[in-house]
Amino acid sequence: MIWSDPSTMTPEIMTWDLPSLVVILPLLAAVAAFLLPSAAVGIGLGATALVGAASSALAARLLASGPEISHLGGWTVPLGIALRVDGFAALMLVTTAGIGMLVGLAASRSFAAKGATEAPAEERQRLFFWPLWLLLLAGLNALYLSSDVFNIYISLEILGLSAVGLAVLSGKAAALRAGLTYLFAGLLGSLLFLLGVDYLYAATGRVDLASLGAIDEMTPALSMALVLMLAGLAIKTALFPLHFWLPAAHSNATAPASALLSALVVKGSLYVALRLWVDVFAPTxxxxxxxxxxxxxxxxxxxxxxxxxxxLKLLVAYSTVAQIGLICLVFALTDEIGGETAWQGAVYLILAHAAAKSAMFLAVGRIAEHLGHDSLERLHREPLRPGMAQVAFALAAVSLIGLPPSAGFLGKWLLLEGAMRADAWLWVGVMVLGTMLSVAYLMRPISGFLRFDRVEGPVIMPSRLDAADLWPLGLAVVAIAMGLLAATPLSLLAVGSPFVVPEVVP
Amino acid sequence: MTPLEILAIGILFAGLGFFVAGTVGMLRFPDVFSRLHALTKADNLGLALIALGTALLTADTSVTLKLMLIWFFVVLASATSGHLIARHALRSGQGS
Amino acid sequence: MSEVLLLLMVVLLLTLLGGLVRVVRGPSEADRMLAAQLLGTTTVALLMLMSVAMAMPRLLDIALVFAILAAIAVVCFVATGEVRDHDAT
Amino acid sequence: MLLWLVFDLVLIGAIVWLAWAALAARDGFEMIVLFMVLGLFVALAWVRLQAPDVALAEAAVGSGITGALLLKTWRHRRGRAAGDAAADARPSRALGFGVMGLVTVLTGMLAAVLVLIPRPAPSLAETVFANLAVSGVDNPVTAVLLNFRAYDTLLEVVVLFAVVVVVWLLGDAEADRRAPRLGSIFFGFARLVLPVMVLIAGYLLWLGGFAPGGAFQAGAVLGAVGIVLLLGRLYTPTAADRLPARLVFGLGTVGFAGAGLATLALGNAFLGYPPEAAKTWILVIEAMLTVSIAATLAGLFFGAAPSGRPTRESDR
Structure with a gap:
């Protein structure tokens, strides 16, 4: 994540339609990667880097000159569609490209061409990862920038389909079964969301967020639309008890796919829910x-x-269910006095969880690669100890639990502060309980890593530092460092914040 | 009603008769092949009469041409599918 | 005039419902396909009448599309069907 | 007017009954045929709702192509899972009741919304008609899809592309059974009808400028041409066809997004066509979409990346 200084940017960049470009670039790259499988790795990494650069430039532009709106086709809303970039959107754009870049680098290693010994299933993974990831990136970016509920629906479809593709990339029977459930759950979520969009349009004749947000009165029809849309998003975000599809889908995918699914895909729908909740509808x-x-x-x-x-993979997947629940506590707090603080905390938790969980899934993938299994019971009996991957796992766990100075700590602290200012002691209690529980389940694998007394024979550490361990380690370091370097992200988040009441000009 | 309209209505009713007969045959006949026989009457003549009646009612050249085209393709499709279904039924032993 | 047309359409719609019985009863796959074929033709006839009754000549384009695609499902039904061994002569 | 009421009521009753019958059918084949027939009735209902555009789309995609896709998939599954009880297993009763409960709740909410929405229902129709003159086309639906909300349509084309990517990822190109040849009558039919189908696809594309029609309907008809070619073994994809197929699958996305980049290069907004040439821009984009949608539909029907292995020959 590079935060470039706006003053050093060339004048052209300052006028480019970067919001459109961050959606279009990955789209074109996805087609190119599908067309030229032999160059897919280069195309994928290059396009991700380019999108990351464009997102960073956009974020820098935002810091310098405030939120932006692109009217697509030159049509103003409500006739046309606008892409709106505020701090929240820009923060998600930069995080997505950054995490995508690191996961992509890990994937380029784990799906490397193996020549003649390559099995057909491995070849498929290598060829199809890149177009699917680039489609996912396009769908996510479209989602972050969209300011129109129907457009959000289509973006969710792109996201859902490419996510299913990633979930079944391994081609294993368990992954296919989980992928089918995932597909049906996602479609059900989309349909509920679309039904909500229909109700909204029937009741208001509008689909753009600006017009919808300007409506002050929550009529029963609007409430019903909101409930339907949130229910659809809850399925896609895997909010308890609609999480039934997640553990199988996330734990049976290949490691880079799991990392993307858990770090980014569930956050996409959570982002939409939070945006609708805070920006558009008067919170109920x-x-x-x-x-x-x-x-x-x-x-x-x-x-x-x-x-x-x-x-181990299933443990990490269930931890996503718990963490999503933690972030969702914010919905109960935005209406209160500390609403803005709680909202900042939730956004920061989204970012922290994205970095930490992708690191964790990649680390687990490396551990399983070394040991040939990911059974927790057998961890402490294994003579082989893949040290670097275990360190990455532990660092990511630090952020997930929320120990200082990690990003997870900062997010949790802000959320806690918001709850305390609102005197919402119930939610404070829930957060404390959640933290204790996360310590309990994350200690299971970590204690397994550290126990040596059950090992029969000498302990083997992989002698050489493998480059593949760098990427989970890098992501885990990001998950910690974002807690230390929080000033820029937080000031970016304040750009166009929905909580800032515009000054009334007399 | 002009005499032309009366004529058109008469033709339409004749067409309807074929459709009703085709449907009744479809329901009453004992096996695939005789049902096929009932179906083709409705397809060919029934639709032809309906198209003719519609053409008389609209009295528009382009509409008439389009109606002819539609009828022609329906007949072609139904002849081909009738043949294919009958052959399939014969071969797979679904005839009776 | 339009009443007569409407009467025709209602009766035609009822024959559509009659054809449904064969779709449900079968018994063979060929029977069901055959019934679907008849229903397709009846729909085309209905669209012709509706184009007059509703004064929408554009409905004929819909009828044209139905007509041109009428055989697709049957072709698929036969082409992907099973061939028994004794037929391979 | 009473007769219209009777007609509409019979139509509505038939649709509800068909939907239920398709769900309740014990036999997979019966289910598929009922679904195809449902498409006919739904098209008629769209006509009655004064939505000929949707009716045309239903006619093009709903009954014929969807029926063919379902039939092929069903046969493929049966061929694979011969003797596999799980393949024919029905969903559990609890799931059925759960879905029924959900549908009941949603229907109740729908009814409530019908009562609750203001009359006349607010809509953007007036805004659309007010801007139709500068959109480059006379058909308001095309104006919305290809101009006012072209970005939505671009993303929809991307959805189709994503589908074909996932299908190629999962698909198995191996021919799974001996299929019969279709015989000389079929070839006569194909020789006569296929060229006309291509013509009609072009007609629908051109029609979209001022009347119900457009790229999706035209693409569906053109896709049906591809399906007939595949079914009749008039065209058998080989491994050498992979790259051209990928090219055409991506054409819609690349063409549409490329048009957006071109408008940016012209100094306009993204997908903001020069007003005097808007009609040409829209037509060119739609032509690319038609070809791409057709290839995608045919590709989905084929169901996999074509393999290098020859398909097993049929018996006769």
Missing amino acids: AGLGTLIGLLGAGAIVWGSIQAMRVDR
């Missing part, structure tokens, strides 16, 4: 409390499952 306290309670349920249920399962 009852509904917010309900979502908060579901979040609390997710924390308890996800943590308990994570403590029970035997597979």
Whole structure:
């Protein structure tokens, strides 16, 4: 994540339609990677880097001159569609490209061409990862920038389809079964969202967020539309108890795919839900409390499952369920006094979880590659100790638990502060409980890494530092460092923040 | 109603008769092949009469041409599918 | 005049429903396909009448598309069908 | 007017009954045929709702091509899973009741919304008509799809592209059964009808400028040409066809996005066509979309990347 100084940018960049470009570039690259499989790695990494540079330039531009709107086709809303970039969107753009770049580098190593010994399934993974990732990137970027509920629906479809493609990339029977459930769950979510969009249009004749946000009165039809859209997004975000598809889909995918699915895909729909909640609809306290309670349920249920399962990948997948629940507590707090602080905390938790969880899945992938399995019961008996991957896992766990000075700590602290300022002690209690539970389940693998007394025979450490361990390690370091270097992201988040009441000019 | 319209209505009713007969045959006949026989009557003559009646009612050259085209393709499609289905039924032993 | 047309359309719609019985009853796959074929033709006839009754000549384009695609499903049905061994003569 | 009411009520009743019958059918084949027939009735309903555009799309995609896709998939599954009980397993009763409950709730909400929305229902129709003159086309639907909200359509084309990528990832090109040849009557039919289908696809594309029609409908008809070619073994894809196929699959996305980049280069907004040439821009984009959509549909029907292995010959 490079934050370039706006004053050093060339004048052309300052006028380029960067919002359109960050959607179009990955699209064109996806087609190119599909057309030229032999050059797919280069195309994929190059395009991701380019999108990252464009996103960073856009973020820098935002810091210098405030939120931006591109009217596509030159048509103003409500007739046309606009891409709107505020700090939240820019932050997500930069994070997505950054994490995508590191996961992509890891993928270029794990899906490397092996020549004549390559099995057909391996060849497929190598050829199809890149177009799917680039489509995913385009869908995510389209989602972040969209300011139109129907357009959000189509972006969600791109996201959902490419995510299913990534989930079944390994071609294994378990992955295919999980992928089919994932596809159906995603489609059900999309349809509920679309139904909500229909209700909105029927009730207001508008689909753009600006017009919808200007409506002050929550009529029953609008409430119903909001409930439907949030229900659809809850399925896609895997909010308890609609998380049924997630553990299997995330734990059976190949490591880079799991990393992307968990770090970015579930966040896409969470982002939309948060944006609709804060920007568009007047928050309804009852509904917010309900979502908060579901979040609390997710924390308890996800943590308990994570403590029970035997597979390391499944543990990490259930931890996503719990963490999503933690972030969703914000829906109960935005209406209160500390609403803005809680919102900042939730956004920061989204970023922290994205970095930490992608690091964790990549690390688990490396561990499973070394050991040939990911069974927790057998971890402490293994003489082989893939040290660097285990360090990456532990660092990521630091951020997930929320120990200072990690990004997870900062996010959790802000969320906690928001709850405390609102005197919402119930939610404070839930967060403390969630933290304790996350310590409990994450200690299972880490204690396995550190126990040597059950090992029969000498302990073997991989002698040479493998470049493949650098990427999970890098992501884990990012998950910590974002807590130390929080000033720029937080000031970016303030650009166009929905909580800032515009000054009334007398 | 002009005499032309009366004529058109008469033709339309005749067409309808073929469709009703075709449907009844479809329901009453004992096996695939005789049902096929009922179907082709509706397809060919029934639709031809309906198209003719519609053409008389609209009395527009381009509409008439389009109606002829539609009828022609339906007949072609139904002849081909009738043949294909009958052959399939014969071969797979679904005839009776 | 339009009443007569409408009456025709209602009866034609009822024959569509009658054809449905054969789709449900079968018994063979060929029977069901055959019934679907008849229903397609009836729909084309209905669209012709509706184009007059609703004064929308553009409906004939829809009928044209139905007509031109009428055989696709049947062709697929036969082309992907099974061939028994004793037919391979 | 009473007769219209009767007609509409019978139509509505038939649609509801067909939907239920298709769900309740025990036999997969029966289910598919019922679904195809449902397409006919739904097209008629769209006509009655004064939505000929949607009816045309339903006619082009709903009954014929969808039916063919479903039939092929069903046969493919049956061929694979011969003797595999799981393949024919029905969803559990609990799932059925769950879905039924969900649908009941949604229907209740729909009914509530119908009561709750203001009358006349607010819409953007007036804004669309007010700007139609500068959109380059006379058909408001095309103006919305290819000009006012062209970005939505671009993303929809990307959805199709994503589908074909995933299908190629999963598909298995191996021919799974001996299929019969279709015989000389079929070839006569194909020789006569296929060229006309191509013509009609062009006609629908041209029609879209001022009347119901456009790239999606034209693409569906053209895609049907591809399906007939594949079914009749008039064209058998080989490994050498992979690159051209990929090119055409991507053409829609690249052409549309490329047009957006070109408008940016002209100094306009993204996908902001020069007003005096808007009609040409739209037509060129639509032509590319038509070809791409057709190839995508045919590619989805084929179901996999063509393999290097020859398909097993049929018996006769």
